Amino acid sequence: MTATPLPGVPGELRCEAVAGQPGVRGTGIRTIVLALCTAIALVGAACGSDDQSSAPETLRIAAIPDQEPERLARTYGLVSDYLSEALDLPVEYVPVTDYPAAVNLFRTGDLDLVWYGAVTGVQARLETPGATVIAQRDIDAEFRSVFIANTDASIEPFDSVEDLTALEGTRFTFGSESSTSSRMMPQFFLGEAGVELEAFDGEVGFAGSHDAVLALVESGSFETGTLAEAVWLSRLEEGAFDSTQVELLFTTPPYGNYHWLLHPDAPDRFGEDVEKRVRSALLALSADDPDEAEILELFEAGAFIESDASFYDTTEQIGRELGVITD
Numbered sequence: 639m640t641a642t643p644l645p646g647v648p649g650e651l652r653c654e655a656v657a658g659q660p661g662v663r664g665t666g667i668r669t670i671v672l673a674l675c676t677a678i679a680l681v682g683a684a685c686g687s688d689d690q691s692s693a694p695e696t697l698r699i700a701a702i703p704d705q706e707p708e709r710l711a712r713t714y715g716l717v718s719d720y721l722s723e724a725l726d727l728p729v730e731y732v733p734v735t736d737y738p739a740a741v742n743l744f745r746t747g748d749l750d751l752v753w754y755g756a757v758t759g760v761q762a763r764l765e766t767p768g769a770t771v772i773a774q775r776d777i778d779a780e781f782r783s784v785f786i787a788n789t790d791a792s793i794e795p796f797d798s799v800e801d802l803t804a805l806e807g808t809r810f811t812f813g814s815e816s817s818t819s820s821r822m823m824p825q826f827f828l829g830e831a832g833v834e835l836e837a838f839d840g841e842v843g844f845a846g847s848h849d850a851v852l853a854l855v856e857s858g859s860f861e862t863g864t865l866a867e868a869v870w871l872s873r874l875e876e877g878a879f880d881s882t883q884v885e886l887l888f889t890t891p892p893y894g895n896y897h898w899l900l901h902p903d904a905p906d907r908f909g910e911d912v913e914k915r916v917r918s919a920l921l922a923l924s925a926d927d928p929d930e931a932e933i934l935e936l937f938e939a940g941a942f943i944e945s946d947a948s949f950y951d952t953t954e955q956i957g958r959e960l961g962v963i964t965d
Contacts, residue, residue, distance in 0.1 A: 696728040701753035713936040724919035737816035755818040756953040768902030775939035780892035782867040791861040802831035808861040811843030819866040868938040
């Protein structure tokens with residue numbers, strides 16, 4: 639039996655046509671023909687699905703949850719849209735629950751590009767050898783933390799690290815335990831002043847984020863606390879808290895902080911030039927473009943600049959001394 643192909647007709651209709659041709663008689667034979675044609679159609683569908691696998695993979699970005707979730711979603715949603723257009727790739731923002739999750743999901747390959755603080759960036763590179771520092775903000779080259787107090791604590795502002803002794807005996811809170819600017823560096827400067835954590839009233843708190851530190855000090859739940867200067871200035875300008883209830887006590891000396899980190903498997907998934915392309919896209923963000931200016935404003939930055947792993951050697955050294963960074 640020879641079946642004449644019917645060009646342009648879907649497979650299932652061709653099968654029915656063949657089964658109905660003269661010489662194809664009997665329910666059993668028609669059933670066999672239809673079964674064979676169905677099998678061929680299924681093979682064809684499977685081959686068609688292979689074509690879908692050639693679609694570009696999605697670049698998954700994330701950030702340590704150092705601010706309110708709504709602000710993070712807005713910021714990294716805009717970053718995703720910008721990078722997707724600049725790289726001609728699908729880009730997806732993946733929220734993470736806490737700082738360790740940002741490190742762990744990067745290690746397992748579930749995240750490709752992550753915005754880390756100095757501490758978490760070092761931790762991520764130690765757990766994921768070959769990860770590449772892509773860029774930092776202009777403000778990250780000389781980042782600062784601030785110490786704040788509820789006005790009812792009646793502590794006068796000061797301008798010397800040695801005067802951090804004024805915080806002794808207060809109820810004090812850091813941000814996240816893994817934060818560079820609201821835990822590790824503030825603890826380092828406290829140590830420089832000879833202030834041990836046992837000198838505070840009760841156990842120190844770990845609020846979880848910069849915004850949470852502000853809220854807890856404003857409410858009086860903690861009398862004193864510490865957070866990133868950039869967040870303090872941003873929220874002060876926005877009127878995000880009652881400035882009559884919270885007072886700036888001290889701004890620390892500068893240190894290095896945040897940066898973007900690219901997973902070592904990224905070149906295999908997105909092309910050998912992906913590092914260069916991502917870096918170029920971030921460095922190209924300009925305040926002269928309204929959409930890009932919004933991204934920079936949300937990052938409290940004027941621009942992104944180049945950086946490399948050696949910039950965070952001091953961070954690693956201090957982190958090891960304080961037990962924040964371990965092998």
